[in-house]
Structures are given as C-alpha cells and as structure tokens.
Amino acid sequence: MFGNVFLLLIVWAFTDFAHLLPDTYYSLYVESLGASPFLIGVVLSLSWFVMAFFQLAGGYWADKYGRKTLIAGASFARAFTFLFFAAAPTWHYIFVGEILAGMLALSQPAFTAIVADSLPPEKRGLGYSLSMWAGVTSILSPIVAGVLYLKYGLVIGMRIAYFIVSACWFISGIILLRLRETLKSESNFSLRNLVKEYPKAFRECVNVWKFVPKTMFYLFIVFTPVTFFVRMCMPYYVLYASQVLEVGEFQWAMLQTFNSIIFYSLLLPIGKLVDAYGRKKPLILSSIFSALGIALFLHGNPIGLYVFAASSAACNALVFTAYPSLQADLTPKEYRGKVMAFSNFVDCILGSGALILGGFLYEVVSPITPFILLLTTMTLTAIATAIFIIEPQTKEN
Numbered sequence: 504m505f506g507n508v509f510l511l512l513i514v515w516a517f518t519d520f521a522h523l524l525p526d527t528y529y530s531l532y533v534e535s536l537g538a539s540p541f542l543i544g545v546v547l548s549l550s551w552f553v554m555a556f557f558q559l560a561g562g563y564w565a566d567k568y569g570r571k572t573l574i575a576g577a578s579f580a581r582a583f584t585f586l587f588f589a590a591a592p593t594w595h596y597i598f599v600g601e602i603l604a605g606m607l608a609l610s611q612p613a614f615t616a617i618v619a620d621s622l623p624p625e626k627r628g629l630g631y632s633l634s635m636w637a638g639v640t641s642i643l644s645p646i647v648a649g650v651l652y653l654k655y656g657l658v659i660g661m662r663i664a665y666f667i668v669s670a671c672w673f674i675s676g677i678i679l680l681r682l683r684e685t686l687k688s689e690s691n692f693s694l695r696n697l698v699k700e701y702p703k704a705f706r707e708c709v710n711v712w713k714f715v716p717k718t719m720f721y722l723f724i725v726f727t728p729v730t731f732f733v734r735m736c737m738p739y740y741v742l743y744a745s746q747v748l749e750v751g752e753f754q755w756a757m758l759q760t761f762n763s764i765i766f767y768s769l770l771l772p773i774g775k776l777v778d779a780y781g782r783k784k785p786l787i788l789s790s791i792f793s794a795l796g797i798a799l800f801l802h803g804n805p806i807g808l809y810v811f812a813a814s815s816a817a818c819n820a821l822v823f824t825a826y827p828s829l830q831a832d833l834t835p836k837e838y839r840g841k842v843m844a845f846s847n848f849v850d851c852i853l854g855s856g857a858l859i860l861g862g863f864l865y866e867v868v869s870p871i872t873p874f875i876l877l878l879t880t881m882t883l884t885a886i887a888t889a890i891f892i893i894e895p896q897t898k899e900n
Contacts, residue, residue: 507621507682508630511614512637514578514675519638521671523763524664525588527648527756530738531745532661538594543738544862546594548855550601551734554608555851561609562844563704566837570617571682577610578676582669589665608851612844619831619839620685625778628828632774635823642763649756686836708848711841719833721891723846726826727853729790729884732877734854735861739873740800747870748803758812765816773820782829783892789821790885797878801871832895 525532533543565573584607587600622630651660712720744750750758777785796814799807834842864872 507617507685508634510678510682511618511634514678515634515637516640517671517675518668520640520644521664521668523641523644523759524648524651524667525661527645527759528652528657528661528741528752530741531657531752533594533597534742535657536591536594536597538597540739540742540866541859541862542594544858544860544865546598546601547738548858549598550605550855551851551858552855553602553605555848555855557606557609558611558844558847558851559708560701560704560844562612562708562840562842562847563700564609565613565616565840565844566686567700569684569686570613570620570840571679571684573610573613574617574682575676575679577607578672578679580607582673582676585665585669585672589662589669605851608847611847612840615827615843616839617682617685619827619834620836622831624832628777628782628824629771629774631824631827632770632777632820635820636767636770639763639767642760642767645756645759645763649753652752652756708841708845711838711845714835714838715842716833716895718893718895719830719842721893722826722829722833723849725884725887725891727846727849729880730850731853731857732873732880734850735857735864736873736877737861738858739861739865739870742865743800743870743874744808748808750808758808761809762812762816765813766820769817769820770824773824777825777828781894782825782832783888783894785821785825786829786892787885787888789818789825790881790888792821793818794878794881794885797874797881801874801878829892829894 530540530543533546534540538546561573581604584600584603587596587603591597591600618631618634648660648664651663654660655663741755744755744758745752773785792814796811796818799814800811830843830846831839861873864876
C-alpha cells in the first residue's frame with residue numbers, strides 16, 4: 504500500500520473522477536456535434552479497433568521493457584489527447600481524439616500487470632477492491648457534470664469537463680514517474696524498437712496460450728462473448744433513458760451517482776469475500792445481478808431504475824474484483840503482459856464490431872434490441888461459468 508499500489512490509487516482518484524464527468528453525457532455531446540446514434544457507434548468502433556492492435560504491442564513491450572515507461576509516457580500523451588475532445592467544433596474532432604485514445608491504450612497491459620505484480624496472491628481480491636476504491640471520488644462526478652450542464656449548457660459544460668480530464672492526466676503523469684519497476688529488463692526502450700518488433704509482439708501474444716493453464720483459456724472463452732454485448736449497449740443507455748423512458752438529464756446524473764455510491768460501498772466487502780470464498784461464485788453472481796438490472800432498466804419504472812443502478816453496481820464490483828484475481832492466479836508473472844494484451848486485443852476487436860452493430864440495431868431495428876441480447880447473454884454466462892471454470896489449487900505469485 505505504500506509503494507506502487509499507493510501511487511496508482513492516487514492517480515486513479517484523479518482520473519476516475521475526471522473521466523466520469525464527460526462520460527455522463529458523452530453520447531448526447533457527440534450527437535449535439537452532428538453525429539447520429541449510428542455514427543456514435545462508428546466513432547467508438549474505430550477507436551476500439553485501433554486500440555486492439557496497440558494492446559497486443561503494449562503487452563509484449565510491458566513484458567520485454569518493463570511497465571513503468573509505458574505507463575508514465577502514455578499518461579502525458581493522454582493529457583494532450585483530451586484537448587481534441589474539449590475543443591471539438593464537430594464530431595470529426597471527437598473521432599480524431601478517439602483514435603489517439605485507442606493508440607494510447609498500449610499502456611493498459613502494463614497497468615494491469617504492475618498491479619498483479621505488486622499484490623500478494625492471498626490478498627488479490629482485497630487489493631483489486633482497493634485499487635478500484637480509489638475511484639470513490641467519481642461518486643460526485645455525475646452531480647458535478649449535471650451542475651455544469653445546468654449552468655453552462657451541454658456543449659460548454661462538456662468542454663470544461665474535458666479540460667479537467669486533460670489537467671488530471673498531466674498531474675498523474677508526474678506522479679507515475681515515481682513508480683517502482685516490477686520486471687527487470689536489460690533491453691533499452693525506444694520508439695524505433697517498438698515499430699520494428701511489432702510482428703514479433705503479435706506472434707508472442709498469440710502463442711502465449713501454450714504456456715498458461717487450460718482454465719485460463721476457458722475463463723477467456725466464457726467471458727469474451729459477454730463483453731461483446733456489454734460494449735454493444737454501452738453508448739446507448741443514456742439515449743434509451745432519455746428518448747424512450749423520458750428520464751431527465753439531471754435525473755440520469757442522480758442515477759449514475761446512486762450507482763457509484765453502491766459500487767464503492769460494496770468494493771471492500773466483496774474484495775474480502777473473493778479472498779475468503781474464492782473467485783468462481785462471485786463471477787456467477789455478477790452475471791445474475793447484471794441480468795436482473797437490465798430487465799428492470801427496460802421496464803422503466805422509477806423505482807426499478809434505482810434497483811437497476813444498484814444491481815449494475817453489484818455486478819461490476821463482483822466481476823472487476825473476481826475476474827482479475829482469478830486471471831492473476833492462473834497466469835505466471837513473465838506472461839501476464841501478453842495474456843492480458845491478447846485478452847484485451849480480442850475484447851477490443853469484438854467491441855469494435857459490437858459498437859457498430861449496437862448503433863445499427865438501436866437506430867434501424869429497435870432501441871430495445873441491444874439490451875435484450877445482453878440480457879440473454881448474461882444468463883448464459885452465469886451457466887457457463889458454473890460448468891467450465893475451476894479455481895487453481897496453487898496461485899501464481
């Protein structure tokens with residue numbers, strides 16, 4: 504708690520608060536700059552497609568060159584990137600910003616690996632809970648976003664929010680320069696080497712599955728489809744709530760705030776639960792809570808919407824704690840960057856297609872269709888987890 508994890512907690516406290524400010528009304532903002540629901544899906548889809556290939560390279564580089572340089576460098580670059588979002592006169596500038604953000608996702612495997620490296624196996628559940636609990640600052644984000652919306656209007660309020668995001672990433676970059684490297688490397692990091700070695704990075708991230716247990720592969724296979732449908736629905740919750748359920752913009756901010764309060768209240772107890780009783784049962788529960796929440800969201804009853812927010816929070820607290828804990832338990836340290844990179848690569852490729860499909864289904868077929876598909880998939884994921892996932896007898900360090 505007084506080394507890498509402590510520094511990362513500080514950074515996430517800054518950035519989680521900042522990111523949720525514009526995320527609250529993201530789709531409405533891009534729509535106001537001239538994009539249709541389908542174009543919103545296209546913009547996010549292309550960003551995720553770019554992100555996929557940089558994830559693979561990032562995982563290889565994290566295992567070869569270490570974690571620290573990638574993490575700190577990408578943080579400073581993000582500070583610049585979010586200025587595109589803040590100054591955008593049309594949705595085309597949002598598109599440029601999303602592509603740059605996708606490229607900077609190359610640091611994500613390094614982030615994930617350095618957390619896994621820095622936590623003892625017997626405390627991973629609690630450790631991951633604490634790492635997410637730093638984002639408790641984001642509880643206030645939807646309210647602040649709502650106040651900016653009411654005082655300055657949608658567009659100006661969102662521009663202010665993105666300037667805040669940019670400033671927070673610059674401060675975070677300075678803090679991350681103090682990280683302690685967890686993987687010794689004799690190789691020198693350079694942009695020239697990164698470009699030259701990309702084909703090798705791709706091959707090694709694909710071949711890494713030869714060196715990890717089969718259960719890790721089953722975990723990947725079971726949870727990859729559900730992330731497809733989660734990504735498909737992600738940009739359309741606020742549009743569905745606003746256009747179909749007629750939920751007011753500030754009421755949506757209140758629902759998001761309630762969701763955050765429940766999420767952060769549950770994190771530490773669930774972290775201890777995951778360490779005490781294992782990872783599998785919390786993963787099954789996460790899918791059950793998600794299915795329940797989606798069903799209530801689609802019904803649109805005012806009380807049901809708050810139960811939806813609470814169920815979604817419980818699902819996220821369970822899966823975001825249990826899944827990375829089990830992933831770290833199953834993966835040797837020297838392969839973590841590559842395994843996480845390949846998992847993220849497939850997630851991003853599928854997410855890219857999912858966002859386009861979600862926009863098409865929402866706009867052309869019916870707004871409810873993406874959510875019905877997600878509800879069905881969550882139910883099947885709970886069953887598949889119960890059948891195929893087996894926890895290891897011995898956890899990797």
